[in-house]
Amino acid sequence: MLKDLLLRLIRLLVGGLFIFSGLIKVNDPVGTAIKLEEYFDVFSYDIAGFFEIFKPWALEIGVVMVVAEVVLGVMLIVGFKLRFTVWALGLMILFFTFLTFYSAYFNKVTDCGCFGDAIKLTPWESFYKDIVLLVMILILFLSRKSLKDNRANWALWTALFSLVFSISVAILAIRNLPFIDFRAYKEGVNIPQAMQPSAPLEYSYVMQKDGKEEIFDQYPSDEAYEFVELKLNNEEALPKISDFAVWNEDGDYTEEILSGKKVVILVTNLSKVKDENIDKIDLMISGLKDADIKIVFVAASSQPDIDTFLERKNWEVVGFQADATVVKTIMRSNPGVMLLNEGTVIRKYHFRNTPNSEDVKEVLGG
The missing domain is CATH 3.40.30.10 (Glutaredoxin)
Structure with missing residues (x-):
């Protein structure tokens, strides 16, 4: 009983996160394609040149990937074809974990695009998130014989609806513009204002003396201290737009x-x-x-x-x-x-x- 409850909770968490992530990216498939092109560029240079051949197909690959996130998430929650779903999600999260680790460790792609432009995560935050998901999916995989399929017609129709819905949204977003714009240049934004800090930037000085680091609000007058780094205390106040120029x-x-x-x-x-x-x-x-x-x-x-x-x-x-x-x-x-x-x-x-x-x-x- 407790095991079934735990497995159901994991299914809800994993499925919900995949649906959320997929829907954000279905809203902007072109943005996902741009991110994939970055990865293909990096991989073709660092790993193998054949990754270059995937660049012209980045949009199609991106659509398949984000639609799969939504559909597999729905299938996991409703319990439709659970063993296949767990296998597919396991392979997908292994791929994502590799991407985020590579980005974090080698500092190649500074934003993995896991949640599109809606939620920005650092490469290491993305990797840790994928590790948690990997552990939860591994639990489902090891317990896959205990998972019982939902054979009701509504489960099948729910999965099919999620497939048709996500593909339709992706096509409409490609042929028009994203329905919800999460970017810094969305309608209503004043670009000159967004190029300025939202509040005065506050810095701290990290100094070292006798092998110990200390933090000061002002540069210390004691010449015995050795400068280590300047630390920004309120990163949220940084300009939302920093690179606009013509x-x-x-x-x-x-x-x-x-x-x-x-x-x-x-x-x-x-x-x-x-x-x-x-x-x-x-x-x-x-x-x-x-x-x-x-x-x-x-x-x-x-x-x-x-x-x-x-x-x-x-x-x-x-x-x-x-x-x-x-x-x-x-x-x-x-x-x-x-x-x-x-x-x-x-x-x-x-x-x-x-x-x-x-x-x-x-x-x-x-």
Whole structure:
């Protein structure tokens, strides 16, 4: 009786965590794909070059992975095909544990993306979390003969519903934008404010004397102390955005882009931009020629490539460069459109949902 209760509790904890983790990532499959590309880059360089072949399939692999998290979590909780489910979860957690250990030990990928952008964990925190899950799944695995399948029809239909639901959400998120934006550039965020600390940063001085370390609020006057490190006491006050910048051959234009009313066309990869994906953007640009709204083009590419693209499209807009990671963080669409008003993110659009010029004027008041 006690053993059955313990196993049921473990099933609820493990299944619930997998569902929670999977749903967060189903909401943003493109973000998961970006994280997988980071891992494939690292593995192809450190372990074996063949990992490079997985990069073009990162999105598809990511969708399969996050959908499996949700479905297996549901199957574990409802008790459907438990032995298969425990085997599958065991293999999955072994893979995740390897990833998080590799990230933590070698300091390669500083954010594992276990919970997408919703909950940030350090590599070691992610590893310890996976160890706890591994232990619980191991208990289920060793007790798998005691697990009794739920053969009721509702269990089957619940599992099937979770499969259809999670795949549908993933496809909709890919073809549009994440339903819930957990990133620093979500709608409503004022970028200039987010680039500043939310409170004065407080530091402590770690000093050493006679082999013993001591912490001081101010640098000690006693010259016998040897400086060890400067410790930040309130990390939560650090700027939420620390790497936003745009520039071209004439210099830095970050401050300018964050003032006034702006339509920002963002491109993560110029070579993958298809003409049919920017038809609506063409119309939007044409309709805003006489509006008091400035259109800028920002791409993670070289300035000559940006200038060539703008000239080919005959877009009379200013082109800027930006860091690829920043552009990918802001926009999960290639290309995508962001509306700014005095640095505040008003709206973000997938290229499929590009607004017309009148909608832009209404939103920005131009």
